[in-house]
Amino acid sequence: MTGKDEAELSRLLRAAIAGDERAYADFLHRIAALVRGFVRRKIVQGGVDPEDVVQETLLAIHVKRHTWREDAPVLPWVYAIARFKLIDAFRRRGRRIEVEIDEIAETFAEPEAETVSERDIARALDGLPPAQRSVVSSISVDGRSIGETAAKLGVSETAVRVSLHRGLAAIAKRFGQQ
Amino acid sequence: MRTEDLIKALDADARSKAMPQDSAWWLAVAAAAMIAATVFWLTIGPRPDIMAAMHTMRFLAKFVFTIALGVSAFALIRALSTPGASTARAATWMAVAPLLVVVAVALELFAVPSPEWGRRLVGTNWYICLTFIPLIGIGPLAVFLAALRHGAPTRPMLAGTVAGLLAGGLSATFYAAHCFDDSPLFVATWYTLAIVILTALGAIGGRLFVRW
Numbered sequence: 001m002t003g004k005d006e007a008e009l010s011r012l013l014r015a016a017i018a019g020d021e022r023a024y025a026d027f028l029h030r031i032a033a034l035v036r037g038f039v040r041r042k043i044v045q046g047g048v049d050p051e052d053v054v055q056e057t058l059l060a061i062h063v064k065r066h067t068w069r070e071d072a073p074v075l076p077w078v079y080a081i082a083r084f085k086l087i088d089a090f091r092r093r094g095r096r097i098e099v100e101i102d103e104i105a106e107t108f109a110e111p112e113a114e115t116v117s118e119r120d121i122a123r124a125l126d127g128l129p130p131a132q133r134s135v136v137s138s139i140s141v142d143g144r145s146i147g148e149t150a151a152k153l154g155v156s157e158t159a160v161r162v163s164l165h166r167g168l169a170a171i172a173k174r175f176g177q178q
Numbered sequence: 179m180r181t182e183d184l185i186k187a188l189d190a191d192a193r194s195k196a197m198p199q200d201s202a203w204w205l206a207v208a209a210a211a212m213i214a215a216t217v218f219w220l221t222i223g224p225r226p227d228i229m230a231a232m233h234t235m236r237f238l239a240k241f242v243f244t245i246a247l248g249v250s251a252f253a254l255i256r257a258l259s260t261p262g263a264s265t266a267r268a269a270t271w272m273a274v275a276p277l278l279v280v281v282a283v284a285l286e287l288f289a290v291p292s293p294e295w296g297r298r299l300v301g302t303n304w305y306i307c308l309t310f311i312p313l314i315g316i317g318p319l320a321v322f323l324a325a326l327r328h329g330a331p332t333r334p335m336l337a338g339t340v341a342g343l344l345a346g347g348l349s350a351t352f353y354a355a356h357c358f359d360d361s362p363l364f365v366a367t368w369y370t371l372a373i374v375i376l377t378a379l380g381a382i383g384g385r386l387f388v389r390w
Contacts, residue, residue, distance in 0.1 A: 018193065021192045023192075025185060025189040028185045028188055028189060032185065058181070058184060058188060059184070060330070062191070064329075065194050066194050066196035066197065066199055066202075069200070069260065069263075072260075072262075077260070077261050077263075078262075079262065080332055081261045122179040136187055140184055140187035141183050143183070143186060145190070146190055161190075161191070164187065165191050168187060168188065168191055172390070176389040
């Protein structure tokens with residue numbers, strides 16, 4: 001991981017927080033690949049699906065993006081959240097692990113591609129109120145835009161944005177409180 | 179759900195409307211100070227001879243201790259609520275308030291003959307101290323725990339503990355204006371105990387309520 005990547009990721013996240021969706025998608029894809037590499041290296045015994053931790057980390061990054069200081073490096077912030085969510089995932093499954101943050105700095109994970117399996121987040125989605133669930137799944141699983149979702153559901157774009165925001169916050173909260 | 183799909187949902191919700199963490203902490207401190215001030219004025223208020231007391235070293239020293247505790251705890255809790263932020267330096271500064279108290283106690287032991295020590299330590303109203311520092315601080319503690327929930331502390335129990343110290347420093351600063359016992363021997367004993375109560379509550383609160 002080089003200083004150039006760090007600067008690029010900071011730029012993307014700054015743009016995202018200001019409302020640039022394309023920059024945010026780019027940021028999240030890169031972060032997902034890095035976190036996936038990190039988590040896979042850390043999970044040596046079974047019981048925890050690395051991709052679940054990747055998704056929980058992305059959600060946590062999303063709902064806590066206001067805690068990133070724009071003048072601070074973004075990768076230590078990302079890895080601290082990933083480590084927290086990894087420990088949390090083990091704790092929820094009745095395990096304890098120690099993840100040293102220091103060694104991360106030297107050996108930043110290689111980006112890795114996703115493998116498919118059943119996800120905790122998909123199950124969390126089922127627990128949402130119907131209005132939020134239909135908005136979140138329309139945009140995520142069906143890949144519709146905000147506008148298309150609004151047209152399909154017969155509600156305003158603002159209502160779609162509100163439902164999406166609340167639905168994502170509710171899913172993230174479920175993982176925090178288990 | 180595939181991670182790709184999750185990212186589609188997240189990026190559609192890109193713009194952040196949440197208050198940036200730094201602003202949230204300053205707002206929390208302002209709100210906490212107002213709550214503490216209100217409870218202080220409605221219950222005990224400042225001592226009547228406060229103008230005269232301001233000319234004595236021992237009275238003023240109490241504020242030095244409590245403000246040092248509050249300021250250092252504020253710096254540490256902001257670092258603790260930011261993932262990946264370095265906390266070492268802020269944690270070191272936490273030693274300042276206890277060190278000042280230790281120095282003041284040593285000076286007091288030199289300045290005051292030993293038969294006086296016990297009377298100064300017990301003071302005149304330690305039970306008021308043990309009641310009102312937690313009472314004034316409990317509202318601020320709730321505010322700080324709420325601010326921690328807004329943040330992202332990766333060590334929630336430790337962050338809650340520091341929230342208790344911050345509430346304790348704030349509350350004791352108000353209480354010191356009421357308290358007639360100015361001896362560092364009294365402060366080192368009873369203020370510390372009262373702040374420990376808030377700190378324990380903060381640790382429990384951090385453990386139970388600061389989840390994300």
